[in-house]
Amino acid sequence: MIPEGKTFDRKSARYDIGRLADILIAFANADGGTVALGIKNREYEGISLLSEQKKNDIEQIGTQRIIPSIDVAIDKKKIVNQKGKNDEIWLLSVNPADGKIYTNSRDEVYLRIGDETHKVTFEERKNLEYDKGIRVFESQAVSDAFLEDLDSDTLNQYKELYGFTGDNIWDLLFPKGLAKRVRDSNGSFSYQLSVAGVLLLAKTPTAFIPGARIRFIRYEGREAKLGTDMNVVKQVLIEGPLPKVIDRASKEVESQLRTFSSLDLKTGKFTNVPEYPKGAWLEGIVNAVTHRSYNYTGDDIRIVMFDDRLEIHSPGSLPAVVTTANIRHTHYSRNPYIARALTDFGWVREFGEGVDRIYKDMSEFFLDEPVYDVDANSVNLTLKNNIVMRSFRKNNDLESRIGSDWDSLNFIEQAAIGMAYEQGNIKTKDVLKQVENYSATSVRKALKHLTEMGILERIASAPTSPNQYYKLIK
Template sequence: MNIPKYDKKDLLSIPEGKTFDRKSAKYDLNKLANILIAFANADGGTVALGINNKRYEGVNLLAPQKQNDILQIGSQRIVPTIKIEITRKPVVNIQGLTDEVWLLTVQPADDKIYANKKDEVYLRIGDETHRTTYEERKNLEFDKGIRAFESQIVNEAILDDLDEDTVAEYKKLYGFEGDNLWDLLFPKGLAKRIRDKNDHIIYRLTVAGVLLLSKYPTAFIPGARIRFIRYEGREAKTGADMNIVKQIRIEGPLTKMLQQASESLEAQLRTFSSLDTKSGKFIDVPEYPKGAWLEGIVNAVTHRGYNYTGDDIRILMFDDRLEIHSPGGLPAVVTTENIRHTHYSRNPYIARALTDSGWVREFGEGVDRIYIDMNKYFLDDPVYRVDSNSVNLILKNNIIVRSFRKNDDLESKIGADWQKLNFIEKAAVGLAYEHGSVRTRELSAAVDNYSMSSVRNGLKHLTTIGILERVASAPTSPNQYYRLIK
């Protein structure tokens, strides 16, 4: 994994999160060890030691013995011993004196789990250092075997197998101008360094390196492809009734596969007309929000179990839904209940490369964005169906409601009154039409620049002129709602 080299400005300004934390030089060493353990068990990371309340306090205030304890923390407080890269950054401390901040960096562990002297295992989730439960630890142990696959050497792959355009972009991404490509690939986890029987150092590409940079990854890793299939109707049929109308097989470096998959899917999407509750006008909207379906594809490519070589990523498009199939179950501590806010990289080297190249959102934001984007377009929440062998994301397009132009339909139902309605009233009708009903607070949230009394007056007027009807079990029922009069 490529841990960024933070300069002095970054140390104070970058947010703490999945791979970065700031601590005072006087921070408890056992707790510091737990943070490093959490980083190593997740995606790797860096602790900037000597910063207190976003001010440089430095490390010179520590006694020599305390400084030495920090230098020995990887062997004295972590099991098994972990290698910690320590970079000293000169700073001017809050007293105006020359000082240092120590950057303690650990790489992600491939095939081992780190613990403290009490045999407690920690994992970095967002900006928190989380102590794992017994069940989470078991899941983590299982997932380490899958994660290790990313770092395995692919003996048959050589530099001549790499895609020239993709390598050029990768060099440009990191500003690499050297002649020896191994000097770029090795620190990023895309190659390994080994000694032959004559004690000569040689390099070999890893699975991550092949997936990201090879012209033909499937020559070495069967199943490292995406298949896009468009069906006519709402189910897949076989034999004489087969209803596949489009099928595309996508192979190549991961970034090129993502680009082609994005273009292939976008070409098949339809547009609908929907009411914009902010403007009160009808606008053309896509069948699915791009942020949602693209995030689903990127997540599948980034987090799939590549050791499942007999299966591939599949994007299945039906009339009423989009399904994205990713081989391998959910990684480690991630469950269908916490997937919206919990992150763990099954393939940290791939995840870092795709993050740096702009495909992956900031760690932990992606799945939450799918929910937000679907909700923005009045679509159902995404559905995750998970088993031990795959993760399946389902996005529903609500085609029954959106399959005709809303403007013409609503005007035909309401007649000349439609043009007489104000912004709040049009928004109320639109929400009632999209969802089947509208509640006062739902309408208030949609037109958030208006007062609650204006919202109530709008709903009252719509019932008075016979467009909406109020449904309630009692005059002051808290569960009352409004719906279009049929």
């Protein structure tokens, strides 16, 4: 049985019709969704126990209980109920609203967040009203884009996702929000690709929506420099249908990441670790592509890599009810049709899970929490790599300075060199904190040995100075 979540709920046939309307309102104000009516305690209760009047009320729920009226599609599925009798469950579905906010008769607004129906506060409602204006952009028709402009590989993949084998591609694109139906003055209609359809499927979306691309920049060092000191190592513009853009951006980032040796202080052995957990940085890219404000046509998504951090810039502020305080567990799609399609393509995680996964993945790698810097025009995500770990990323440098002696050094000696390389200088107590289960005598002996080898230099005003420290000899 499908679990309840962002776009699905289950309710008993006897569920209060007013509260049922609130759930449909919440779905419509978010990403759309379906309520399976006639399921109680995960068992088929069925609909037949309801009176004809109650069934009629449910069928009229979109016009009688929701303001403004909304089209509620009802799919009646035949089942055998828990008593062994033929029955039905009703699947009530609504699409995401374009530029509207739906309320109940008490002028209350609801929004679906995770698997909960959330009553919107006054402040959240103001933000939602503002964001609905941005959401409309995704559904606008692009009059000068034609089927010939679509990328055949991506379109074929999209067809396969839904098992579509028909001759009229509009039959697939229109219900998914990737096309608009346009009626002329004579009453006949034709179809046009929507902004979402162009972004997802066109060969060159930037021909119609400027800024719909990713700019990848790799700098050498920890800051961007200009002029004769310019330190750009690589700069790439990534354009195309969104599924291909994400794939190419992922490959660009991965090509610049290194697998490094990190000293495991528990085992005393070096292990290979990636610079950042892939789940974290890839989720950051996918979120930017999925939720950016595409009506900000003068800006693009930027992935900027420095030695000590990875930054992902997304045009447009956080959507609606999402804030930096609740971003881990609150979800609202600014572009619901894009979000759903990228979910089906396999790029977007289960709704609401992605940002929380970034935090968890960074934590599991013992890295700093992700940093979100938000203003009125952009969301900027910064992932920092581990400074101590980075001392061992410079293996070539360490090897050139220490040579073949490195492999002959013991665990404490290797740890001390790594710390001195990154921190500049170290004290006995610093090393002792890092190497568990070793005595102060062993640490002092290791530091003395490194000094005798000419690797470390001891700095002290007196032989027994309490402020003595060690540093690498240049």
